[in-house]
Amino acid sequence: MAAELPFQEDGTPERASGEPSLVIDVDGYEGPLDLLLDLARRQKVDLARISILALAEQYLSFIETARALRLELAADYLVMAAWLAYLKSRMLLPEPPKGEEPSAADLATALALRLKRLETIRAAAQRLAIRERLGRDVFARGAPEVIASSGRPVWEAELYDLLAAYAQQRQKRIRQPMSVGQRQVLSLVEAREALARLVGEAGEWTAIDGYLTRYMRSHGLPAETMTATVRASSLSAMLEMVREGLLDLRQDGAFSPLYVRRRSARPPTLGL
Amino acid sequence: MAAAEAEREDEEDWDADEALARACRIVEALLFASVQPLPAEELAKSVPANVPIERVIAELQQTYALRGVTLHRVAGGYAFRTAPDLAYLLAPEAEPPRKLSRAALETLAIIAYHQPVTRAEIEEIRGVATAKGTLDILLEAGWVRLRGRRRSPGRPVTFGTTPGFLDHFGLDQIDDLPGLEELKGAGFIEGRLAKDLTVPVPDDDPSLRDDEDPLGDLFTPLDDGDAS
Amino acid sequence: MAAAEAEREDEEDWDADEALARACRIVEALLFASVQPLPAEELAKSVPANVPIERVIAELQQTYALRGVTLHRVAGGYAFRTAPDLAYLLAPEAEPPRKLSRAALETLAIIAYHQPVTRAEIEEIRGVATAKGTLDILLEAGWVRLRGRRRSPGRPVTFGTTPGFLDHFGLDQIDDLPGLEELKGAGFIEGRLAKDLTVPVPDDDPSLRDDEDPLGDLFTPLDDGDAS
Numbered sequence: 001m002a003a004e005l006p007f008q009e010d011g012t013p014e015r016a017s018g019e020p021s022l023v024i025d026v027d028g029y030e031g032p033l034d035l036l037l038d039l040a041r042r043q044k045v046d047l048a049r050i051s052i053l054a055l056a057e058q059y060l061s062f063i064e065t066a067r068a069l070r071l072e073l074a075a076d077y078l079v080m081a082a083w084l085a086y087l088k089s090r091m092l093l094p095e096p097p098k099g100e101e102p103s104a105a106d107l108a109t110a111l112a113l114r115l116k117r118l119e120t121i122r123a124a125a126q127r128l129a130i131r132e133r134l135g136r137d138v139f140a141r142g143a144p145e146v147i148a149s150s151g152r153p154v155w156e157a158e159l160y161d162l163l164a165a166y167a168q169q170r171q172k173r174i175r176q177p178m179s180v181g182q183r184q185v186l187s188l189v190e191a192r193e194a195l196a197r198l199v200g201e202a203g204e205w206t207a208i209d210g211y212l213t214r215y216m217r218s219h220g221l222p223a224e225t226m227t228a229t230v231r232a233s234s235l236s237a238m239l240e241m242v243r244e245g246l247l248d249l250r251q252d253g254a255f256s257p258l259y260v261r262r263r264s265a266r267p268p269t270l271g272l
Numbered sequence: 273m274a275a276a277e278a279e280r281e282d283e284e285d286w287d288a289d290e291a292l293a294r295a296c297r298i299v300e301a302l303l304f305a306s307v308q309p310l311p312a313e314e315l316a317k318s319v320p321a322n323v324p325i326e327r328v329i330a331e332l333q334q335t336y337a338l339r340g341v342t343l344h345r346v347a348g349g350y351a352f353r354t355a356p357d358l359a360y361l362l363a364p365e366a367e368p369p370r371k372l373s374r375a376a377l378e379t380l381a382i383i384a385y386h387q388p389v390t391r392a393e394i395e396e397i398r399g400v401a402t403a404k405g406t407l408d409i410l411l412e413a414g415w416v417r418l419r420g421r422r423r424s425p426g427r428p429v430t431f432g433t434t435p436g437f438l439d440h441f442g443l444d445q446i447d448d449l450p451g452l453e454e455l456k457g458a459g460f461i462e463g464r465l466a467k468d469l470t471v472p473v474p475d476d477d478p479s480l481r482d483d484e485d486p487l488g489d490l491f492t493p494l495d496d497g498d499a500s
Numbered sequence: 501m502a503a504a505e506a507e508r509e510d511e512e513d514w515d516a517d518e519a520l521a522r523a524c525r526i527v528e529a530l531l532f533a534s535v536q537p538l539p540a541e542e543l544a545k546s547v548p549a550n551v552p553i554e555r556v557i558a559e560l561q562q563t564y565a566l567r568g569v570t571l572h573r574v575a576g577g578y579a580f581r582t583a584p585d586l587a588y589l590l591a592p593e594a595e596p597p598r599k600l601s602r603a604a605l606e607t608l609a610i611i612a613y614h615q616p617v618t619r620a621e622i623e624e625i626r627g628v629a630t631a632k633g634t635l636d637i638l639l640e641a642g643w644v645r646l647r648g649r650r651r652s653p654g655r656p657v658t659f660g661t662t663p664g665f666l667d668h669f670g671l672d673q674i675d676d677l678p679g680l681e682e683l684k685g686a687g688f689i690e691g692r693l694a695k696d697l698t699v700p701v702p703d704d705d706p707s708l709r710d711d712e713d714p715l716g717d718l719f720t721p722l723d724d725g726d727a728s
Binding site for chain 1: 532533534535572579580581582583584587590591600602603605606608609610612613625626627628629639640642645646667668669670671677678
């Protein structure tokens, strides 16, 4: 009974202890240390005498199983797995001559101590939770009176309340006016429609810039905000139409004007 | 046989005493914890059925008769009250401290961070009109004071915090108030910060700023200053 | 002569009894009136100088020991609270206190035992990041407060417990928290303990430690922070 997790009533899923097979239940754990502590408990020995090597192996196999089941693991768990794999290798290999790093044994002890500390504080928290609590187990006077000499303020306010009110208020107000204006774009579909009309007109090489300028003016699209999107969408649409064999494109040099022409109905040249 | 009967009677008495004592404890606790006086029928519900509630109340009234707290019949029910001769210990007219309203907290915080600040500026920051009573409460509590007048059209009154404000909130100096990074670090502000969210460095230096004039005529009603 | 002396002694006794009874009534009235625990020094101010306050409290504790309302020693003072065994009668009336999540409870325990403690230290012990709301719940409940800043890189805020924490959990002083030996005795901890793992003696002394700075001086003003 002493080995039971003290917090199971908190909606944490029941964890089987001492079962040989691992129960995959990542959601039930509060992070990798919690998982390690649970695995350690299954060794049924005092944490100070626990086999860290065995613990590392169990943890790594847990992670492997979880991955095999394609469970999504938080990065924390993977970081711990990497560290334990490193620790395991350090423990299995002969200890190198004294260097900068702490020895494998020190690392293992530190981990055992950390687990013990978590277990201890959990026990302490549990002791706290079962104390008689004001407003649950014992009650104060329901209709208190004010003592003459108390000199207590008429208004109650905590620094926490003040800061919370200020922060929320400022944040709320700042957020309110922020609205993302709708970006004006010429969609690819629209660009293609515009070009389809051009295809009808352009039997000979026609400068695309002039055509697009006329198109924008006739559709009431402001040049200062729309030129870039009209150009980009039109170019994409044109390339698509070239691929489909509807258009020919010509440009005599870098940055020189782009010309477009309806492709004649002759079959494409072989080897092109 | 007579002895056996006497013993049974004793036992019954003992049981009855026990039940009465338990009923007294229950009624005592109920009356102590209750916000309002409790009527006898209400109390009777929690008491063992074989104990008449009148007995319990009579017993308690007697127990407490000479104590510092006595059992009174008030407003159709029963309640514990301080014994009348000890009334001098209490401040009967004083109300128990009330929680400062949300609006008052916001206003107070804005004055603390943005002082010297006018009522119009507070409203600009909060985005709502400040109810008349809100500033009054802060002034009365001694946390906020009139500093001076802003040198601008309408000469509105400027507000600032007092030493009493620092005292109440356990601040050593006004710039103990956390800045933006601290508010964020302590979890008061969440999420991505809006770029234009700034928190001024609070300053309650009592000397007037360049754009402040002395209050001057205190008889000019406060509202006039805000009229423009 | 002997008779006269005896009479005077009787009279003195009677006076002393009278004074004690009166003091009991006064302290009773004060403790009934107040929701917050009152420290003995506070109570002593209202009591005749020749009556030691300890006597009064001992007397009251005895008087109320078996009643429905009992005298508790909490948060460094005294308070009347309903007897715990009657909670079942009162709980349905009262608004139940917010249920503490496992994370909140653990965080609270870490703060209580290790204070002053930073958020990073809490996370180091628990091995997980502290969710945004967890500290909020504890701060809002008034059990935890911002103490100061750790004099270390990043100058993190330190947390500690409040008198409200003691009151809520019925602790007189912070070192009434169950210690490690006690935890072991109660079977919560199995086996022997590594030497350097002792639970620290909890200490909520509000004065700052050697490695703590006041909240204030170190709050970096936002504008400065941006500039650097």
